[in-house]
Amino acid sequence: MATTQSNELIDKAAAEAFVQLANTSDRFERYDNPHATRIATIADELAKLFHLARHDRGSLKVAALLHDLGEVAMERDYIQSSGSLTDEDRIDLSRHPVIGEREASRVGADRAAQLLVRWHHEWWNGQGYPDALRREEIPLAARILRLADSYAALTDARPFRQAMTTDKARQEIRGRAGIEFDPAVVTAFLSLDYLPELESYAKGENELSPTPEPQKTEKWDLFSSFMK
Numbered sequence: 001m002a003t004t005q006s007n008e009l010i011d012k013a014a015a016e017a018f019v020q021l022a023n024t025s026d027r028f029e030r031y032d033n034p035h036a037t038r039i040a041t042i043a044d045e046l047a048k049l050f051h052l053a054r055h056d057r058g059s060l061k062v063a064a065l066l067h068d069l070g071e072v073a074m075e076r077d078y079i080q081s082s083g084s085l086t087d088e089d090r091i092d093l094s095r096h097p098v099i100g101e102r103e104a105s106r107v108g109a110d111r112a113a114q115l116l117v118r119w120h121h122e123w124w125n126g127q128g129y130p131d132a133l134r135r136e137e138i139p140l141a142a143r144i145l146r147l148a149d150s151y152a153a154l155t156d157a158r159p160f161r162q163a164m165t166t167d168k169a170r171q172e173i174r175g176r177a178g179i180e181f182d183p184a185v186v187t188a189f190l191s192l193d194y195l196p197e198l199e200s201y202a203k204g205e206n207e208l209s210p211t212p213e214p215q216k217t218e219k220w221d222l223f224s225s226f227m228k
Contacts, residue, residue: 014108018065021107025068028075030159033201035152040064041197043141043148049188050140055112060141062109063116067149069107070100070117097121098130112141120145123180135182143182147173147189150180155200163202 022036029035040061047057074096101118109117119133119142126134128146138146154169164172170190177186192198 022065028072036065038197039148039152046144059112062113066104069103070096147181165202166200
């Protein structure tokens with residue numbers, strides 16, 4: 001009994017740490033609203049439709065929270081070494097899923113979650129990266145994460161573009177079926193019932209408001225706590 005309680009406490013503490021890391025990644029990616037936690041909820045709803053086992057759903061949630069760690073780590077290293085990112089450096093950011101796999105391992109994610117982070121940019125048609133996997137070579141959970149990440153990104157504003165409405169984003173997702181996304185995952189996504197996380201942050205579509213700009217803090221404190 002004591003062991004079970006201890007494991008539950010460890011799981012809770014890890015989950016809280018992963019959410020904290022996700023929030024740091026969101027700020028780095030300059031999302032005005034929660035991004036990684038939103039993806040985790042959407043991905044889990046899709047996982048339920050495909051009857052993924054509970055432990056697989058857990059790994060998927062962790063991967064959703066940590067999927068952008070590679071980009072954060074890469075820019076941290078670039079800035080520390082040269083002070084800024086060149087255009088060539090930004091192209092090199094396509095390596096971020098591999099770096100993300102490493103970072104997910106360093107912060108204690110299970111191996112399944114690490115691989116999902118590595119493969120969350122693989123495309124159904126084999127044109128993704130880093131391993132150019134195609135179709136069923138890509139684990140179902142990674143295919144789910146690819147779609148959930150894309151939808152959440154499309155429907156939230158970034159400094160370089162406006163958020164899409166839900167209708168426009170769903171059209172984009174439907175149009176990429178068989179190219180970027182597994183058609184079966186697209187069908188399941190379009191069948192989802194109302195879910196708050198599916199609402200768009202596009203201005204005028206709903207009453208959702210951007211969260212206040214966080215106070216400037218040292219971005220890498222959360223990483224350093226795991227590197228000891």
